[in-house]
Amino acid sequence: MVSASLKELFTPAHNTEEEFGEAEESVIGLYFKYGNKSYCTSINDVKEIIDFPQVIPFPVATEKTLGVFNLRGNIIPVMDPEGHLIKIQELHRSKAGAVFARMKLRLIVFEIAPEMTVAFPAFEVGKCEVSPEEAESEVSFIRINGVPHEKFDIRSVMGGNIL
């Protein structure tokens, strides 16, 4: 799930002084939980974060696609590459703003390329500040409040599915 070259993933944040009271060239990331692990990704590809909508499950077995939902008229696939997040039956019965295992499930909508948008289910989504050293480091994780979060690159996750 981790890309070998994550340096480009994180870009310097704009005027971080205003938001974080620091003049350092920190970068903005997004942390979230997926399965039983915590991840951190760049906000570069993130289009929006939404409450979990009603998802229509894909009627035939697929490797990575849970289902689809309507985002303002666009059909967006919901991906679950690890296949362990939630049972598809639960997904089908889910309504907007669904809560699974007492946690509020959200969708991170990534725009990988023009007309190529995918949504990724995640818990406990939040914005975080990442030091440039950590962002550019070859190490596969980033510490947030002392907790290691695996670096997450949506392009690597989707792998061969990206045309």
Next chain:
Amino acid sequence: MHDELLNDFLEESIDLIEKVKVNLASWNQQENKAETIDNIYRWVHTIKGGCAIFEYKETAHIAHELETFLGTLRQKADSVTPAELKRVEEGILAIESTFNEDSTCEPIFTTEPEVTEVQAESEPNFKFKTEYFKEWMEDSEAITKDLYHDGFRFFEIKLPAALSEKILAKLQEYEVFTLDTYQKEEETFCLCSINLKATPEFEEKANLIIKHYNGNWCELIEEKPAETKVDKPVASAEAAPSSSAPVRSAPNAAVTQEVLRVPLATVNSILDHIWELFLVRNQMAHLFKENKHIFKEHLSFIQQFESIDNVIERNIHELESKTMSLRLNPIKKIFDRMNKVVSEYCNQNKKDIQLITSGEGIDLDKKVLDQLNEPLIHLIRNAIDHGVEKPEDRRKAGKPVKGRVELSAQLQGNEVCIVVGDDGKGIDAKKILESAKRKNLDVSHITNDQEAVNLIFAPGFSTAEQVTDVSGRGVGMDAVKKSIQELGGNITIETVVGQGSKFKINLPLTMSVSKCLVVDIRGLEYAFSTKSVVFVEKISVNQLKKNGEDQYYEFNGKLIPCFTLGEVLPDYREEPDLPSSYTHICVTSLNGQEVAFRVDEILQTMNIVMKPLPKIVERHKYIAGVSILPGGNPIFLLNIQECLTGIMSNKRGEFHGKRVA
């Protein structure tokens, strides 16, 4: 109709010229230079074909030369020199400039200063460029007065002689009457009149005419009248034109309907907002439902809220439906163009051919329709040029002298089938094979006639002895196949030597509207085209006949196999084991055989615009596409034929498995 065709041609040509320019500008960045050259070649070929139809002879000539030059570049796409690119660029600019010249040619409506005044007694002043019309007006004073009182206005126009016939025909289409004409050197002068009372949108009409032939608005030559005696305000001084301003008159919707051209992106953007509104309304309704108990003491509030919510919901649906319809165009639009193509090419080829069309009522999304235009023109050209024989040959073959070209569209299951057929000489597989060998094409894989015939889709293949304005370079069929494939469809040929050929284009209903049945199968909603089914019925499960695991349904007095669609679809029922005493049966045709299939519930029928699956999602043969229900939820569209084939295949597998065991 002619003006629409010409307008379409000009718009299309301008688009293609732009495409060529963009591709040339980014030549160094192009990864597949051979494909780029092929594309440019195809676009120039299309422009040339259109020029031939609309008699842009000079442009057609330049396009022909450029096409020939591009033909040489196709052989060495990766080693094209900057000088050669420059030459292509010059060629395309030359084509563009001829369109511009046509658009800036002598204005139809002249406003030359050296005009002669003609005064009719107590009537408005008219200024005319020519003495001829001054005399004409004086001679016909009584007539002009009467006409003026009836709301007619006069103006003089000057036309390039070569185009005068065409323009005059167009003026008649717009209810502009030509009173007299005379020719001087290379120009034709006309005295025209228009009844402003009958056609208050004259300015728009005149603009349309001028856009087609001039590109510039030119003012009428008629002067503002000194005194008017017309009965109605619409033809009063306000409505009468002046030399400094175009005619402006009060809109009168009862006479003509105004048309507004809107970019497709704007329509799509509006749809996005409507769907967003859908979701917000759904959320609002959901929120209210969840908290309804709070208002249990206020029944009138609940009733009013629900009533207002119903109105909002209905209006959103209406709004969505109307906006969606903006993107649809009848296939008739293309078919009408083909009529023009046939008549023009028949004139050029000295052939007598009748175009027979059917299925014009089918609506297709504009995107599909636009991309379909070019392939259809190529197929029609080929049918005329290579298919239908010359009259003397037809007579010898015992065929009617008048040839037939058929153009039909039909919904077939989840596809639109468009057929371009002719009753000509057919395609001789042997000749095709020989020609392919002569051209050093790879024919090693050819094992039968059908495969040999399919060689006409090979790049650069052509059997024509002569390259004509119409066809014969072999670029057409290659381009046709490519365009159809880009739309996710395929093209096949049926041909009988001496009897004719049929080119069948099957296109998925992507982006096209179809009436669908929305059904429930094992707890999930699906849709499929009503064209897939010939009969539906709700029956008791006991009415099905059984033979072991197999089920049969009695239809029209005979037993037909009955399958359960749920066998190939997942189970999302909350209580899967709950037996149902009734079922819904749909009857369809599979490989020419009537078969029935069961669904749990038929929920409704509705018109659906099918969208392709997101690019990133794996394709599956059971899923034809996806759409969005009025409530905002996506719904998968099933390919019934594939589902049933899958069920039958599973059954055969089980049967053979059991026998082996």
